[in-house]
Amino acid sequence: MLLTDLMSTLSPQLLVAAAQQTLGMGKRRGPPRAVCLHLAGEVLAVARGLKPTLLYDCNSAGASELQSYLQELLGLGFLTEGLHILEIGGNNLIVRPEHVCQYLEQVLLGTIVFVDVSSSQPHPSICSLHQLQDLKSLIGEIITHLQGLQSDSPLAVSCSRLHSSDWNLCTVFGILLGYPVPYTFHLNQGDDNCLALTPLRVFTAQMSWLLSQPPVLLYSFSVPESLFPALRDILNTWEKDLRARCRTQDDFADLNISSEIVTLPAVAL
Numbered sequence: 001m002l003l004t005d006l007m008s009t010l011s012p013q014l015l016v017a018a019a020q021q022t023l024g025m026g027k028r029r030g031p032p033r034a035v036c037l038h039l040a041g042e043v044l045a046v047a048r049g050l051k052p053t054l055l056y057d058c059n060s061a062g063a064s065e066l067q068s069y070l071q072e073l074l075g076l077g078f079l080t081e082g083l084h085i086l087e088i089g090g091n092n093l094i095v096r097p098e099h100v101c102q103y104l105e106q107v108l109l110g111t112i113v114f115v116d117v118s119s120s121q122p123h124p125s126i127c128s129l130h131q132l133q134d135l136k137s138l139i140g141e142i143i144t145h146l147q148g149l150q151s152d153s154p155l156a157v158s159c160s161r162l163h164s165s166d167w168n169l170c171t172v173f174g175i176l177l178g179y180p181v182p183y184t185f186h187l188n189q190g191d192d193n194c195l196a197l198t199p200l201r202v203f204t205a206q207m208s209w210l211l212s213q214p215p216v217l218l219y220s221f222s223v224p225e226s227l228f229p230a231l232r233d234i235l236n237t238w239e240k241d242l243r244a245r246c247r248t249q250d251d252f253a254d255l256n257i258s259s260e261i262v263t264l265p266a267v268a269l
Contacts, residue, residue: 010076012210015040018072023061031058034214040078041209041216041252043070046094047079048249050207050242051218052103053086053176054094063092063159070094070157081154086146087161089169093176097146100176104143107175108136113234114171115227117269118185119192124224126231132184138167139175170269179221180238181231183269195267199225203235203259205242207252216252218242225261 019039020030030036035058042054056066063085073079086093110129117124129136145162164172166187174182185193200222206215219242223231239257246255 010078012037012213014076015073015078018076018078019069022069022072023059023065025060025065030061037210037213038216040073042218043073043083043094044078044209044251045207045216045218046096046099047081047083048251049096049099050245050249050252052095052100052178055173055177056092056094063087066092066094067157067159074155074157082156082158084146084149085157085159087159088172089164089167091169091173093173095146095176097149101143101146103178104139104175108139111237112175112180112182113231114182114184115224116185117183117193117195119189119194120186121194124194124198124227126227127184135168135171135184138172142172142176174221177221178219180234181221181223185269191269193267193269195224195269196265197263198267199261199263200267201225201228201259201261203257205255205257207246207256208254209252215254215256222262 016033016036019036023030031039039056039058042051045051046054061069066085070079070083070085074082081096084095084097086095107129112129114127114129114132115124116127129139142162145160149158149160168184168187171182171184174184183193201224202222203219204217205219206217208215223235228235242257243255246252
């Protein structure tokens with residue numbers, strides 16, 4: 001179904017209309033056309049297992065609006081199974097629970113590492129999940145929550161909420177979004193970090209899906225350039241796994257993973 005088969009019977013304009021009719025806030029229409037199409041591509045990437053979750057940030061639409069949007073995509077035949085909307089800290093993530101659980105179980109086995117960027121440190125440093133026992137417990141809590149979800153129908157779009165008053169959402173979201181090297185920091189030191197004026201290697205992973213349209217951005221994350229040699233194996237494993245998952249589907253093509261080095265006066269996490 002490479003790029004054209006599905007869209008030969010489903011006009012991109014229907015995807016735009018589905019988003020604009022369900023995700024508009026008040027008298028405002030939904031997101032612009034380009035944003036609507038990219039959003040549909042990201043949702044499809046979650047459904048196909050190319051990324052564990054999608055953090056919705058196009059506008060202030062909430063879980064009920066997103067639920068209506070995903071139901072519209074199901075009605076169009078764009079999605080063939082229901083997805084779940086997980087609310088954490090006032091943020092909405094679109095997930096396939098079984099995929100996320102499988103991914104998080106691998107995380108617990110040590111497939112990713114973390115970079116501590118606490119402001120008390122002169123430089124970023126690498127740490128493992130074993131050194132972050134509270135975070136390890138949170139991952140277990142998310143797995144238990146998702147495993148406990150009940151669906152009346154495979155085509156249902158469900159919603160749930162996790163209470164997260166004392167969570168480091170930056171780190172939790174980095175994990176859930178599938179980053180191989182999430183940032184972490186000590187919450188009792190505030191939101192400041194030690195990344196200012198630190199050269200960062202920014203990775204992006206994109207794939208084509210609609211002809212004559214920009215590619216879909218699947219991943220965008222950074223690692224401190226000074227730590228890149230030590231992180232190379234982790235990043236190579238992540239790339240190898242992503243390429244393997246891409247070969248299991250035919251909705252997207254031409255995976256392109258690139259990187260560039262940037263230095264910023266301040267970095268917001």
